[in-house]
Amino acid sequence: MKVAYLGPRGSFCSVVAEYAFPTDKRCAYDSIIEVIEAYEQACCDFALIPIENSTEGSVTMSIDKLFHDSKADVVGEFTLPISQNLLGHASEQPLELIYSHPQALAQTRNYLRAHYPYAQVQVMPSTSAAAEFVQQHPERPIAAVANYQAAEMFDLEILAENIQDSAQNTTRFWLLGKDKQRFDLPVQGQKVSLALTLPHNLPGALHKAISVFAWRDIDMTKIESRPLKTQLGQYFFVIDVVNNKENRSKISFAIEELVTLGVQVRVLGDYLVYAVDEV
Numbered sequence: 001m002k003v004a005y006l007g008p009r010g011s012f013c014s015v016v017a018e019y020a021f022p023t024d025k026r027c028a029y030d031s032i033i034e035v036i037e038a039y040e041q042a043c044c045d046f047a048l049i050p051i052e053n054s055t056e057g058s059v060t061m062s063i064d065k066l067f068h069d070s071k072a073d074v075v076g077e078f079t080l081p082i083s084q085n086l087l088g089h090a091s092e093q094p095l096e097l098i099y100s101h102p103q104a105l106a107q108t109r110n111y112l113r114a115h116y117p118y119a120q121v122q123v124m125p126s127t128s129a130a131a132e133f134v135q136q137h138p139e140r141p142i143a144a145v146a147n148y149q150a151a152e153m154f155d156l157e158i159l160a161e162n163i164q165d166s167a168q169n170t171t172r173f174w175l176l177g178k179d180k181q182r183f184d185l186p187v188q189g190q191k192v193s194l195a196l197t198l199p200h201n202l203p204g205a206l207h208k209a210i211s212v213f214a215w216r217d218i219d220m221t222k223i224e225s226r227p228l229k230t231q232l233g234q235y236f237f238v239i240d241v242v243n244n245k246e247n248r249s250k251i252s253f254a255i256e257e258l259v260t261l262g263v264q265v266r267v268l269g270d271y272l273v274y275a276v277d278e279v
């Protein structure tokens with residue numbers, strides 16, 4: 001079995017991939033887009049993508065690519081507490097540039113502004129790609145925001161640890177695949193995720209759409225709009241609801257009601273949520 005993930009090794013995605021698929025073939029790709037494309041082109045059986053962080057919100061590249069260019073199903077979710085660190089080379093020179101994934105830079109924004117107000121930040125495709133880049137340029141006054149595993153892997157000094165602005169910093173990752181798998185990890189719950197496209201000519205369309213969950217007492221854990229990429233002001237909505245014994249049949253009836261309202265419904269997945277330990 002093959003699982004594609006955002007690499008190189010040492011990324012948070014690779015940490016989750018190693019926990020979930022310790023004995024399977026794990027293939028690192030350079031971007032989230034390439035991970036999803038690898039899955040679409042059947043180069044792997046599963047694809048692991050970051051979807052949302054508690055500080056910075058949705059990983060919009062993942063949601064948009066999944067909605068617009070892929071039919072993949074979500075077959076699992078992993079939540080990982082995220083601890084960020086500043087990695088570099090021991091040097092007296094003040095840091096001029098700090099590299100990382102945009103999500104990691106956003107999660108450490110206050111810390112970096114307070115401690116390195118004169119350093120510029122530079123976006124990289126992943127935290128581990130940033131660490132690798134810093135390793136390759138020992139002569140430059142640069143650093144990366146990444147995890148402990150990346151520090152070890154790329155032989156970098158930890159200049160500052162636990163620099164995330166929120167102590168509860170956590171990221172959700174989705175596993176795309178055909179078959180549901182059971183993982184040897186603690187289960188936190190079960191959810192159904194939907195992507196809804198509302199009819200344009202229905203007044204109160206969003207209100208009507210979400211009321212199908214409200215009056216059935218189905219707990220919604222997320223709602224987010226993203227551009228349909230057609231014209232300004234047109235969106236699709238990603239909605240997550242809790243799936244449990246009481247909700248199971250109610251969710252199918254809610255979906256039927258949405259269709260009756262003229263809402264286009266894509267079931268992104270019905271999946272278990274697993275907890276992964278901090279790195």
Ligand SMILES: O=C(O)C(=O)C[C@]1(C(=O)O)C=C[C@@H](O)C=C1
Nearest residue numbers: 011012013050101103126127171
């Ligand atoms: O760059 C990484 O290490 C990733 O796995 C990506 C990613 C993300 O896109 O959210 C994953 C977890 C952290 O929130 C920061 C970055």
